[in-house]
Amino acid sequence: MNKKILITGSTGTIGQSLVKLLQESNLNFVAGTRDFEKAKSVLDISKVDWVKFDFTDQSTYEQATENVDQVFLLGPPLTLNMETIILPFLDFLQSKGILRVVYLSAMGNESLKGDLAFHFIIENHLKENHFDYTILQPSFFAQNFKNFEFENLMERGITFNVAGDGKAGFVDVQDIASVAAKVLTEVGHTRRTYRLTGPQLLDFYEAAEILTEVLGKHIVYPNPSEEAFRSALKAGGAPDFIADYMISVYGMIKSGTVAHLSPDVEKILGRVPTNLKEVLKRDFAK
Ligand SMILES: NC(=O)c1ccc[n+]([C@@H]2O[C@H](COP(=O)([O-])OP(=O)(O)OC[C@H]3O[C@@H](n4cnc5c(N)ncnc54)[C@H](OP(=O)(O)O)[C@@H]3O)[C@@H](O)[C@H]2O)c1
Incomplete structure (x- = not known):
């Protein structure tokens, strides 16, 4: 077998x-x-x-x-x-x-x-x-905008995260899947750790500009305080632990911890990773 x-x-x-x-x-x-x-x-x-x-x-x-x-x-x-x-x-x-x-x-x-x-x-x-x-x-998925922020974007015209002025190399999930398929089927990838990022480091102000262009709708990043973020999630009915979770995870952007680009996607796939604008165009066309 x-x-x-x-x-x-x-x-x-x-x-x-x-x-x-x-x-x-x-x-x-x-x-x-x-x-x-x-x-x-x-x-x-x-x-x-x-x-x-x-x-x-x-x-x-x-x-x-x-x-x-x-x-x-x-x-x-x-x-x-x-x-x-x-x-x-x-x-x-x-x-x-x-x-x-x-x-x-x-x-x-x-x-x-x-x-x-x-x-x-x-x-x-x-x-x-x-x-x-x-x-x-x-790094942070480029698809998070469609998957987790659809209502914020479409109904409120905002991207609402506690990432301060920090930057992330938003990565296309299809690139992650392509890398996974390669490492599962090629030799030479055992005992390796790969960092997977997109091609650009962007803060949420820059992401909001790209969203504005792709959606044809003005999108703002209000850069909320942790208190404002907690209150908004509570008002939306999210369980308490979600705010703590998101504040810690997005804190990695705020603190600069994930403000790095990696060559690994390009090395493994032999092409540049897909940028945020292309992912958003694909996601929001559906
Ligand atoms: N979002 C980001 O920016 C980001 C960045 C870096 C890393 N990550 C990591 O990515 C992972 C999430 O990936 P994703 O977004 O592709 O997930 P997802 O879309 O939320 O899907 C979750 C999957 O987990 C399965 N699942 C849930 N509970 C399970 C259980 N008890 N046993 C077996 N399977 C279970 C579900 O399958 P069924 O319902 O069909 O069973 C589903 O296929 C997390 O580990 C997260 O830490 C996320």
């Missing part, structure tokens, strides 16, 4: 692009999901081999890894202490001798503390337990 790749997070922003790429290349893979019906509705393409997979349900691990020799590992967002659901799965993989893991981490994760230190803990676990890992550390 041919070996295959297990894709976790297959129905998410990165996972959907990755599944399409692997399918176009006729690769042998299985796509994990907790909910087949939802999976089929978000990824309406034929021939996907779905398997039930839930990090929090260890009874799903065995079937999901049948004949698998590589795992694309992506943990759910907005999950404090995410290592508590990922490490049991890594222990299971190790017990089965499945050591090849491509882990979707995040740029700047080493600066986050306490219940937000999960990517750092998982990266160290992979390194210390002799996995054949490749760690992908993307």
Whole structure:
């Protein structure tokens, strides 16, 4: 039996692009999901081999890894202490001798503390337990504008983040997926960590100018204080931990922690990464 790749997070922003790429290349893979019906509705393409997979349900691990020799590992967002659901799965993989893991981490994760230190803990676990890992550390996704700010942009004419005057190298999720597909299918990427950024460092004032051009609608970055940000999220009904989470994560932009461009996307894909304007044009045309 041919070996295959297990894709976790297959129905998410990165996972959907990755599944399409692997399918176009006729690769042998299985796509994990907790909910087949939802999976089929978000990824309406034929021939996907779905398997039930839930990090929090260890009874799903065995079937999901049948004949698998590589795992694309992506943990759910907005999950404090995410290592508590990922490490049991890594222990299971190790017990089965499945050591090849491509882990979707995040740029700047080493600066986050306490219940937000999960990517750092998982990266160290992979390194210390002799996995054949490749760690992908993307910067902030260019798709966050469409996925998380649609209402702010369309109804209020703002991009509302606590990033101060800081800059980030917003990266296209399709570039992340293309890198993931390469490292899963080419040799020479084990025990490597790649930082994935777009081609430009931009602050949110500059992002607002690009949004204005692409949307044909005036977009402002009000650069809110943490208090104003907390109040707005509370008024919108978000659970309290979300504001703390976002303030810490966007604090990596505010503090300059992620104000770096990386050559890794271009080195791996052999082309320049897609810039924010092109991603926004593609996203908002849908
Ligand atoms: N947004 C950013 O700017 C940014 C930057 C750097 C790194 N990251 C990292 O990117 C990751 C999120 O990626 P994404 O945006 O592609 O995710 P996403 O679109 O939010 O999708 C989350 C995926 O996780 C799966 N999932 C949720 N709970 C699960 C569970 N208990 N067991 C198994 N699968 C589960 C979901 O699958 P089903 O519902 O089908 O089961 C879904 O496919 C996070 O780890 C985050 O830290 C994000």
